[in-house]
Amino acid sequence: MHAHAAPLATPAVRLAGVVRHFGAVRAVDGVDLAIAPGEFFAMLGPSGSGKTTCLRLIAGFEQPDAGHIEIFGDTVEGLPPYRRAVNTVFQDYALFPHLSVGDNVAYGLRVRGIGRSERDRLAGEALAMVKLGGMEARRPAQLSGGQRQRVALARALVVRPKVLLLDEPLGALDLKLREEMQSELKGLQRALGLTFVFVTHDQGEALSMADRVAVFNEGRIVQVGPPEAVYERPATRFVAGFVGSANVLDARQSQALGGPARPCSLRPEKILLLAPGAPGPDGAVLVAAEVTEVSYQGPVRRVSARTSEGLALTAAVPAGTTGIMAGATVRLAVPKDAVRPMEGEE
Numbered sequence: 001m002h003a004h005a006a007p008l009a010t011p012a013v014r015l016a017g018v019v020r021h022f023g024a025v026r027a028v029d030g031v032d033l034a035i036a037p038g039e040f041f042a043m044l045g046p047s048g049s050g051k052t053t054c055l056r057l058i059a060g061f062e063q064p065d066a067g068h069i070e071i072f073g074d075t076v077e078g079l080p081p082y083r084r085a086v087n088t089v090f091q092d093y094a095l096f097p098h099l100s101v102g103d104n105v106a107y108g109l110r111v112r113g114i115g116r117s118e119r120d121r122l123a124g125e126a127l128a129m130v131k132l133g134g135m136e137a138r139r140p141a142q143l144s145g146g147q148r149q150r151v152a153l154a155r156a157l158v159v160r161p162k163v164l165l166l167d168e169p170l171g172a173l174d175l176k177l178r179e180e181m182q183s184e185l186k187g188l189q190r191a192l193g194l195t196f197v198f199v200t201h202d203q204g205e206a207l208s209m210a211d212r213v214a215v216f217n218e219g220r221i222v223q224v225g226p227p228e229a230v231y232e233r234p235a236t237r238f239v240a241g242f243v244g245s246a247n248v249l250d251a252r253q254s255q256a257l258g259g260p261a262r263p264c265s266l267r268p269e270k271i272l273l274l275a276p277g278a279p280g281p282d283g284a285v286l287v288a289a290e291v292t293e294v295s296y297q298g299p300v301r302r303v304s305a306r307t308s309e310g311l312a313l314t315a316a317v318p319a320g321t322t323g324i325m326a327g328a329t330v331r332l333a334v335p336k337d338a339v340r341p342m343e344g345e346e
Contacts, residue, residue: 010073012037012163012195013058018067020053027053029219030067035163035212037072040189040196042206045216046242052167054216055199059088059165072162082111087161091168093152095140101127101151102136108159126154129188146177153188163195170205182209203243207231215239232267235343240265247271247313249339256309258285259339268302270338271315273330280333289313291328305330 011034020028028050035041043051056062057069060081069077076084087108095104103110106123114122120136127133130150140148149169156164169185170178186209189196200206206213207227214224215238223235234240237248247266249257254264272280280286289305292312300316303324307313315332317324324330 009037011035011070012039012072013041013197014068014070015054015057016068018054018057018064018069020057020062021065026219028057028064031219031221033214033221033224035195035197037195038193040186040209040211041198042210042213043197043199043216044201044203044206044213044243046201049216050219051199051201051214051216055088055165055167055197058163058197059086060084061088085162086165087156087159087163088165088167089152089156089169091171093140093148095148095151095155097140099139100136101132101138101140101143104140104151105136105155105158107155112159122158123154126158127151129157130154131184145173146181149173149181153185157192157194161194163197164189166196166198168199168201170200178205185209207243213243215243217242233340233343234265237263237265237342240342245314248342249311253311254339254341256285256311257287257334257339258283258336260341263342264339265342266313266334266339268314268316269300270335271313272333272335273303273315273317273321273324274333276331280331281335283336284333287311287313287332287334289330289332291324291326291330293326294324303330305332307332 013035015031015033018028018031031054043054045051053062057064060079064077071085102120102123105126106119109119109122124136127135130153132147132150170181173181182205210227212225213227213230214221215230217238223230223239230239230243234243234246240246240248245268249264249266251261251263255261274280287307289307291303291305293304295302296319299319301319301321303315303317305313
């Protein structure tokens, strides 16, 4: 598994052996990472896993205690944020309330000494890019949360950074707006061909938006790869539980369900609930189980069951499935290849 091997082109962002301590806390504990130019890259993990500190190290708001950081081949440790080819969009947007939307967006250009008319032209273009053309004269207080998020985005993009860093940028939005902004951000990133590095604790967001996801836990990257790979083949027990949910099996349980004799993961939606008398798919392992709990979750029902051998399994079945209730005996089928070994845990 050469998951951490750098792509051949000069990476947009490269971290080698990066460490950052806060007192006794190793917030970032030896991170190696190469992000390709034009990649939409997500850093995913729970609070305190090191993902935000990692983003701040790339931005220049924090400096590493050890290790090396490059942006498009330039060494940046020791450089302040404004000397780096990056810009950051924060969770709270950090807009200036007393400035108009246009002046908020043009602020970075003003700091760089660009003249008024050129500033206004570029700010107008950036606002049009995020679908806020003609809003220049408004104040942030007159905008909705989603619109403020777009202004923050335009302000970061107007200075043409090579890498855009986004720190939980959709965290403050309600679900429907988040989903709209997810697809817009993705479209914008494709259109601009920029490298986006995105921090989130929301696994659905990371899976739906990113080209690659790095999963953080306790200051380290425990797995990095395309969303499908991280979801379908979690490398460790932590990834199996954090990215979606999974049944984690020890070597003996895994073997009993047709997998190899080592720790494995089994996704709930892979387990089939068989109708009475129905055969399972070819090569599937069939087990009898007693339903212990059923919870309704929109399109699926989560069924917790215990097999006759005492193994607790969770299955996700279509919501229309009838006749399942606590205490019922059901037949479960585990298809061939659904039990996946976890690389990181022998």
